[in-house]
Amino acid sequence: MSEIAEAVAGGRLPGRLWMYANYHCNLACTYCLTESAPQVPRRELGPTRMVEIAREASELGFTDLGVTGGEPFLLMWLPQTLAEMATHLPVLVLTNGTLFSPKRLARLEPIRGSSVAMQISLDRPDPDANDEMRGAENFAKVVDAIPRLVDLGIRVRIATTVESIEDAELDRLCALHRQLGVPDEDHVIRPIVRRGRAVDYRLGVDAQRDDLPAELTITTDGAYWSPFGPTVHSGVVGTDLLITRTTSPLSVPANALLRLVEARPPGDDMTLNIR
Amino acid sequence: MIAVTAVRLLAAADAPLLAAPYYRGGDPGPIVRSLAHVPELLEAAMPFIGVALGPSGIPWRTKELVIVRVSARAGCRYCVQAHTAVALDAGLTRDEILALRLAHDFRQVFTDPRERAVIAWSDAATSLTPPDPQTRAEAAEHLAEHELVELTVLAGATLMLNRLATMLELPTAPSTLARLNELALA
Numbered sequence: 001m002s003e004i005a006e007a008v009a010g011g012r013l014p015g016r017l018w019m020y021a022n023y024h025c026n027l028a029c030t031y032c033l034t035e036s037a038p039q040v041p042r043r044e045l046g047p048t049r050m051v052e053i054a055r056e057a058s059e060l061g062f063t064d065l066g067v068t069g070g071e072p073f074l075l076m077w078l079p080q081t082l083a084e085m086a087t088h089l090p091v092l093v094l095t096n097g098t099l100f101s102p103k104r105l106a107r108l109e110p111i112r113g114s115s116v117a118m119q120i121s122l123d124r125p126d127p128d129a130n131d132e133m134r135g136a137e138n139f140a141k142v143v144d145a146i147p148r149l150v151d152l153g154i155r156v157r158i159a160t161t162v163e164s165i166e167d168a169e170l171d172r173l174c175a176l177h178r179q180l181g182v183p184d185e186d187h188v189i190r191p192i193v194r195r196g197r198a199v200d201y202r203l204g205v206d207a208q209r210d211d212l213p214a215e216l217t218i219t220t221d222g223a224y225w226s227p228f229g230p231t232v233h234s235g236v237v238g239t240d241l242l243i244t245r246t247t248s249p250l251s252v253p254a255n256a257l258l259r260l261v262e263a264r265p266p267g268d269d270m271t272l273n274i275r
Numbered sequence: 276m277i278a279v280t281a282v283r284l285l286a287a288a289d290a291p292l293l294a295a296p297y298y299r300g301g302d303p304g305p306i307v308r309s310l311a312h313v314p315e316l317l318e319a320a321m322p323f324i325g326v327a328l329g330p331s332g333i334p335w336r337t338k339e340l341v342i343v344r345v346s347a348r349a350g351c352r353y354c355v356q357a358h359t360a361v362a363l364d365a366g367l368t369r370d371e372i373l374a375l376r377l378a379h380d381f382r383q384v385f386t387d388p389r390e391r392a393v394i395a396w397s398d399a400a401t402s403l404t405p406p407d408p409q410t411r412a413e414a415a416e417h418l419a420e421h422e423l424v425e426l427t428v429l430a431g432a433t434l435m436l437n438r439l440a441t442m443l444e445l446p447t448a449p450s451t452l453a454r455l456n457e458l459a460l461a
């Protein structure tokens with residue numbers, strides 16, 4: 001058993017490994033951690049690399065994969081890649097859920113029956129309140145897409161990202177997700193984290209390293225402590241939660257993360273090092 | 276003064292997790308703040324730089340002869356200025372430092388044959404060819420094998436830092452510049 005597998009099995013390291021598939025998005029939400037929008041640099045990991053990371057993650061002893069962005073489904077190759085990744089480990093892919101027109105739904109064929117689940121953002125039970133942060137038509141598209149995805153046999157989770165929500169509003173939101181075919185255990189509520197564009201809009205809560213689970217996160221810019229690490233502000237990718245620029249072999253950032261988690265001395269994870 | 280470096284010098288708030296320990300004592304200086312962009316490189320480089328340039332079996336003064344000389348030959352403003360200050364602390368005189376900085380013939384200023392051999396070896400280390408027979412003979416006469424190895428690695432580590440500081444246009448600390456200006460050594 002690798003050290004990573006032992007740490008995951010022992011509950012000392014989270015089992016999920018994240019990848020940023022890309023950084024561009026069809027939306028431009030006010031609280032976006034990555035300042036995503038249609039024209040930003042794409043920073044795509046690419047299908048080959050994503051499958052390779054999935055394989056390495058499985059070999060090292062991670063138990064789950066997460067894919068985020070940007071909006072991953074802007075990448076035409078994504079469904080096939082997710083299906084290949086899911087042959088190694090179960091995958092949760094985060095999406096804004098606005099791109100599932102009937103034509104695009106047909107392209108999801110490769111992930112039907114695979115262990116790929118989707119997590120779709122839905123913040124409010126009313127179109128106006130929801131779309132204020134996320135952009136026009138967002139609510140209508142998401143509410144339209146979710147039952148269609150559920151009908152395809154795809155497991156859908158709903159993520160609600162809010163500063164605060166009244167009980168009555170939350171009750172209506174929960175009634176809505178149940179009606180859309182998403183059970184309570186697949187509804188997550190999380191705070192806005194003040195990074196990226198949320199800084200400019202003065203939204204959310206500050207999060208330091210120890211507020212965030214140590215979920216290894218791979219991007220084109222390197223490996224990070226958490227998916228909240230490789231955020232973008234004023235066009236610059238953050239470095240405060242960077243672990244290493246090296247991401248291949250995956251054992252380099254994974255062992256460095258474990259060393260940070262266990263506060264072990266530098267060099268402890270390196271088999272070949274000049275010192 | 277507006278320092279324009281080729282890359283951002285990462286502040287403590289932007290320091291990557293593996294780099295954070297280097298910021299605990301305050302501003303770690305532009306070498307750490309630039310290397311911090313690649314934390315795994317910083318983590319490997321700093322212990323190496325510490326052993327190569329820091330206290331070791333070779334006297335401090337001797338090591339500064341190499342560092343100032345190599346940096347001057349490599350035309351590195353940052354390292355020459357930073358190590359002029361260190362060389363003063365190590366007991367070198369203004370004249371000695373100026374000779375190391377190519378202002379005079381070093382053989383007019385340095386009379387100790389061992390120090391002359393060290394400086395000649397440093398000069399050879401900045402050329403693209405192996406040392407000439409005379410430099411090699413002088414070194415063999417005055418320096419032990421392990422000293423030759425260590426001084427050569429010191430020259431190489433200095434050249435690496437020279438390239439880093441020159442290419443990235445690292446700024447000299449204002450306090451160092453003020454001190455050198457007082458002695459007309461800036």
Ligand code: SF4
Pocket residue numbers: 025026027028029031032033034035036037069070071096
């Ligand atoms: S929060 Fe998500 S959906 Fe909104 S702009 Fe950012 S990446 Fe796109």
